[in-house]
Amino acid sequence: MSLFVLLSGRSAMLLRCTLWTGVTILVLSLPARTQDRQVEQNVRVWFPYFGDHLFGDSRWGLHLEAQARLQGITQINQLVLRPGVNYQANRSLMLTTGYAYVRLYPSITSANPVPPRNEHRIWEQAWFRYGSGRVAWSTRLRFENRFIEGNNGQYRFENRVRVWQQATVPLSQRVYATGYDEVWFHVKPYQASSAFNQNRAYAALGFRLKPGWRLETGYMNQVLLVSSGRVLEVNHIVTFSVLSTATFRRK
Numbered sequence: 001m002s003l004f005v006l007l008s009g010r011s012a013m014l015l016r017c018t019l020w021t022g023v024t025i026l027v028l029s030l031p032a033r034t035q036d037r038q039v040e041q042n043v044r045v046w047f048p049y050f051g052d053h054l055f056g057d058s059r060w061g062l063h064l065e066a067q068a069r070l071q072g073i074t075q076i077n078q079l080v081l082r083p084g085v086n087y088q089a090n091r092s093l094m095l096t097t098g099y100a101y102v103r104l105y106p107s108i109t110s111a112n113p114v115p116p117r118n119e120h121r122i123w124e125q126a127w128f129r130y131g132s133g134r135v136a137w138s139t140r141l142r143f144e145n146r147f148i149e150g151n152n153g154q155y156r157f158e159n160r161v162r163v164w165q166q167a168t169v170p171l172s173q174r175v176y177a178t179g180y181d182e183v184w185f186h187v188k189p190y191q192a193s194s195a196f197n198q199n200r201a202y203a204a205l206g207f208r209l210k211p212g213w214r215l216e217t218g219y220m221n222q223v224l225l226v227s228s229g230r231v232l233e234v235n236h237i238v239t240f241s242v243l244s245t246a247t248f249r250r251k
Contacts (some may be wrong), residue, residue, distance in 0.1 A: 037232045044077065044237040045070045051244040052086055061086040063096050071107065079103040096125040120147040140164040159187035160197060179203040193229030198222060204239065212246035
């Protein structure tokens, strides 16, 4: 819960600069051993729903999230359910804590497929939103406590931190362009060969359907280093996302 610190808008901008300087230094310092790794290219299609819903005029609300992630265009790869409780600390900062359930299915390209596995997570998040001219910026910090099922049915505990930076620019009253980059790192304890877990770079067009509802269609490039360090997955992902900030109100 150490992420839940109230900061001013100016402090948030300073935090963004500091974080990304640190992330850049850390990524550049990782050992470059790609010649020892197999690079695996995959195509994915994701269908996410992201909802952040306040309770009327209260500062409290719910985060509701569900994602169906496909291998190719037909076979399920992952199912993600991620509910949470939001607290709007001020105009710029929203704090969230929640639970996530992830169902992992074997890869269709795997030579030795394993049964589907489960992962349970407790997560804490701080999300800063601010602007600069026509550009809307947001910085999201998420810490995950992970309970990961192994092939033997036993669970192990790991931690992970995610650092996410997004920029959004309006193209018209209803259409906008958006992009983000998110870097993921393991935090002790973990079993992976490297602290680096993955990077996600995303670009999309968004459409404001009506107040509180948006649709985004985009492309994500996911570079994921598997735990052994011997395989680097490069996943090309087409996304169709529904996003909502509709308020829950009594009728």
